[in-house]
Amino acid sequence: MATINFGGVQEDVVTREEFPMEKARETLKDEVIAVIGYGVQGPGQALNLKDNGFNVIVGQRKNSPTWDKAVADGWVPGQTLFEIEEAAQKGTIIQFLLSDAGQISLWPTLKQYLTPGKALYFSHGFGITYKDQTGIIPPADVDVILVAPKGSGTSLRRLFLAGQGLNSSFAIFQDATGKARDRVVALGIGVGSGYLFETDFKKEVYSDLTGERGSLMGAIQGLFAAQYETLRKNGHSPSEAFNETVEELTQSLMPLVAENGMDWMYANCSTTAQRGALDWWKKFKEATQPVFDELYQSVATGKEAARSIASNSTTDYRAKLNEELKELRESEMWQAGAAVRKLRPNNN
Known part of the structure; x- marks a missing residue:
């Protein structure tokens, strides 16, 4: 962690210098990252991870505009593009990147594939923070982590292609494996973050909705x-x-x-x-x-x-x-x- 002075307040952040891409790849070398949802954040994060050398697959419904978009972006049906259930089964890290309403609808299906040791990844603290309203309560034996780029998925991808980065927050809600921190930081670097600052799920969603x-x-x-x-x-x-x-x-x-x-x-x-x-x-x-x-x-x-x-x-x-x-x-x-x-x- 690097300590930075933000207007007189000391804050620890993670930069690419101290956690380089090579370290991120090594950390996740045995993981299969399943990106569920290909709408707002999904394309940018999935493509950046793939271009950075990670093992990524996409889960999306067939015969939908987003399935067609994934195919147009180079994801191959049966190889790197699957129906949601198959992708969730294959993934060791499940990036749950549907809309908040979509997450609520899919949760009864998705939770069946959260077997012990997997990681459930969000880019928004909504589902977990408002669990009384969403019903999203993960099992105790999986990591629950978050990387929230401070901008749209389109911006994340555009800056990545320009050789730049979009700053992101990260959070750990549940560390069941002892690997949650390394996993989440590696994913934050992998999706193209400029630097990472730590928060928690509640603060992320409160600041995000306010902003x-x-x-x-x-x-x-x-x-x-x-x-x-x-x-x-x-x-x-x-x-x-x-x-x-x-x-x-x-x-x-x-x-x-x-x-x-x-x-x-x-x-x-x-x-x-x-x-x-x-x-x-x-x-x-x-x-x-x-x-x-x-x-x-x-x-x-x-x-x-x-x-x-x-x-x-x-x-x-x-x-x-x-x-x-x-x-x-x-x-x-x-x-x-x-x-x-x-x-x-x-x-x-």
Whole structure:
């Protein structure tokens, strides 16, 4: 473990230097990694593991779009691609990468294949943390571990192909074999993590649900919509409103923040922008802090989990989702965004 100073707080992390790929391969040389689910995280993790030299198979339902996607990605039926039950039987490490609702549905089937000494791997703490609602209670004689890349499976794969990495958290819920830590760290390195920081299943899901509903997706869309509406009702054109709200942030400023930090970005913009940003950021924090506190409590009490399970388990979930996404897609702001993207130089 390497000890790093994070804003004055010492934290232990695992880097590729101290746990290189060769060590990860040696750790898992006798394991068969069965990736169950080929939707959001499955493709990126499975392909990265395969390209890094691990023994990986995929379990997916035949005659499904995701089965076809797996075949298109190079997985071979009967050799590296199997029905879910056969893959689970063959795997010594079972990566349970279905959606949370999908995990609940498949659990009665999957648990039959969790024989002593195997490892059950998650990339989200939802199923275990909210076990009273999900019914996911692993047997005591298997390792239960987690690696959660801090981004989408698409980003994980894209960064891997670019020779980079996506930071991940890792956790151990149950160490039945005495090998859980080596297994989980090796898997974290194998899927393409930049570095690994330790957490537990509960903290992972609490932070993840808060982030998704907050600054990563929910809050940012709310801020975009509010600023865009203010500009439009004060006479600004859709192009001007979108560029000042979204395009400049995503295309110009956030890459600088990612590379150098917010303080650097403030220091390297106009003095007028500096003064305004410094004067107003605390007002936005004060305005949104109660919302974030309310959100965290909703996550911690299980209300968000209950809503997700109830909503995502219905047979018409996809149809309802498409209607909600249609509302976003057909809003003037994101219609303006589609037009702006087409006008970017690299799209001509």
